[in-house]
Amino acid sequence: MATEKLTESENMPHSEVHYFNSYNHHGIHEEMLKDEVRTKSYRDSIYNNRHLFKDKVVLDVGCGTSILSMFAVKAGAKHVIGVDMSTIIVKAKEIVEANGMSDKITLLQGKMEEVQLPFPEVDIIISEWMGYFLLYESMLDTVLWARDRYLRKDGKGLIFPDKATIFLAGIEDGEYKDEKIGFWDNVYGFDYTPLKLTALTEPLVDTVDLKAVVTDPCAVITLDLYTCTTADLAFSLPFNLPIRRTDYIHALVAWFDIEFSACHKPVRFSTGPHTKYTHWKQTVFYLADVLTVEVGESVQGKLSCRPNGQNRRDLDIAIDYKSDTQDRGRIAEGHCEYKMC
Ligand code: SAH
Numbered sequence: 001m002a003t004e005k006l007t008e009s010e011n012m013p014h015s016e017v018h019y020f021n022s023y024n025h026h027g028i029h030e031e032m033l034k035d036e037v038r039t040k041s042y043r044d045s046i047y048n049n050r051h052l053f054k055d056k057v058v059l060d061v062g063c064g065t066s067i068l069s070m071f072a073v074k075a076g077a078k079h080v081i082g083v084d085m086s087t088i089i090v091k092a093k094e095i096v097e098a099n100g101m102s103d104k105i106t107l108l109q110g111k112m113e114e115v116q117l118p119f120p121e122v123d124i125i126i127s128e129w130m131g132y133f134l135l136y137e138s139m140l141d142t143v144l145w146a147r148d149r150y151l152r153k154d155g156k157g158l159i160f161p162d163k164a165t166i167f168l169a170g171i172e173d174g175e176y177k178d179e180k181i182g183f184w185d186n187v188y189g190f191d192y193t194p195l196k197l198t199a200l201t202e203p204l205v206d207t208v209d210l211k212a213v214v215t216d217p218c219a220v221i222t223l224d225l226y227t228c229t230t231a232d233l234a235f236s237l238p239f240n241l242p243i244r245r246t247d248y249i250h251a252l253v254a255w256f257d258i259e260f261s262a263c264h265k266p267v268r269f270s271t272g273p274h275t276k277y278t279h280w281k282q283t284v285f286y287l288a289d290v291l292t293v294e295v296g297e298s299v300q301g302k303l304s305c306r307p308n309g310q311n312r313r314d315l316d317i318a319i320d321y322k323s324d325t326q327d328r329g330r331i332a333e334g335h336c337e338y339k340m341c
Contacts, residue, residue: 004087011114015311019137023086029065032128035279037269039067042128045160045260045267046071052158052262053077057119061112061127061146062139066092066105068126073104081122082107083115112142121152126160132205133283134166134256135305136340138313140223141230163259165222167272170215170241170249170291170299171208177250177286180204201338203317204284208253208273214293215241215249217272220303234306236318241299249291249299252319254283285338291323292330299323314341 005024008017022028033039046053046068053075060069063082069092072080082092082105089109096105108115125146131137143159151157184196218239223232241252255272271280291299301321308314317338325332 004090006085006087011111015313019313020085023064023084023088026065026088026091029088031279033065033067037271037276037278038128041258041260041267041269042068042126042160043071045263046075046126048265048267049263050075051264053124056123057081057121058124058126059083059117059122059146059150061125061143062129063092063107064088064128066096066107068128069105069107070096070099070101072124072126073101077104077124079119080105081117081119083112083117084109085111112146117150119150122150122157123152124158124160125151130164130256130258130280132280133203133254133315133317133340134164135233136313136315138233138307138315140225140233141312143225144228144230147225158262159225160262161258161260161267162225163222163261164225165257165259166220166254166303167217167256168220168239168241168252168254168303169213169217169273170243170293171212171251171253171284172214172247173208173212173250173284173286174248174290181286200286200288200336203254203338203340204286205281206284207277208282208284210273213253213273214245214247215243215299217241236302236304238300238302241301243293243295243297243299246294249287249293249323251284251286252321254285256280283340285317285319285336287319287321287334288336289334291321291332293323293325297324308339308341311341314339 006017006020055078058072058077058080060082063069063084066082069080069082093107127143129139129143184192218241220237220239257270260267271278304318308316320335323332
């Protein structure tokens with residue numbers, strides 16, 4: 001059955017309509033619900049902390065199928081407000097009804113930034129806002145907006161989750177890089193190198209085998225959701241990657257960890273190559289050069305990221321890198337730009 005589509009309007013440009021329409025269909029929600037690392041972490045952080053949820057007013061920012069709202073009701077919340085712009089909220093209403101929670105959950109279809117909540121402030125904000133490379137889709141802006149507008153002002157308000165860290169590491173991935181990037185050198189005997197450049201500028205969302213990781217990981221940025229602002233989401237920060245084994249580096253891999261630190265026992269999950277699969281996988285940035293590295297050396301650099309000027313849900317990312325080798329024969333420095341869209 002075709003899903004009802006949102007259409008363009010004065011306050012909803014094409015890119016926004018496209019974004020929200022992508023959440024209309026149940027398939028994307030199925031993928032998220034079946035991601036057990038994700039969904040069970042939210043469930044555990046809520047169920048194991050009934051003392052925090054009991055009799056509280058909770059706001060579920062981007063409620064989707066309302067799974068987090070229902071977790072909160074089960075944990076004793078007095079009332080939950082779920083907000084979602086996407087038409088999946090029509091189904092969420094049926095789901096809430098089917099589970100006998102209609103008197104405890106108010107679902108509002110609309111943009112978080114535009115709907116009128118039935119409560120002037122809330123005790124707890126829950127939200128699953130993370131995109132690929134953490135920040136793709138820029139939904140965190142909306143959570144920060146909701147925090148500033150609705151979270152109680154006496155400092156006792158809680159945010160689930162409240163900490164997010166982006167990590168980087170160097171990987172050896174020569175075979176795939178040759179296949180993916182080198183492919184354009186000779187396409188049925190023709191020089192396709194113009195497309196090689198565009199291929200290099202697209203980060204690849206994929207799972208990375210732990211065996212491919214050549215360096216120690218580096219935590220580049222930790223966002224504290226109680227204090228960070230949208231300005232912090234455009235950053236340029238240094239990284240240092242100590243080399244674990246003598247090898248080549250063809251790409252950097254990025255992933256993120258999430259923490260619910262308000263919990264009695266903090267709940268955390270990671271989306272890195274060292275742990276269980278999540279639907280976020282990892283994000284790979286191929287470098288223009290191949291770095292030849294030895295144990296004891298390190299690769300230093302800078303990760304820059306900001307929302308794209310035209311479409312703020314896209315990301316402009318740049319990586320500067322420099323390996324501290326003394327060997328003149330090795331390429332040791334570079335700058336690469338990427339667009340995530
Ligand atoms: N909470 C659900 C869905 C998470 S996906 C779950 O955990 O399964 C994120 C949802 O946020 C999508 O359904 C999307 O439509 C919604 N969303 C994103 N930005 C929004 C905004 N500004 N206003 C309303 N809904 C938004």
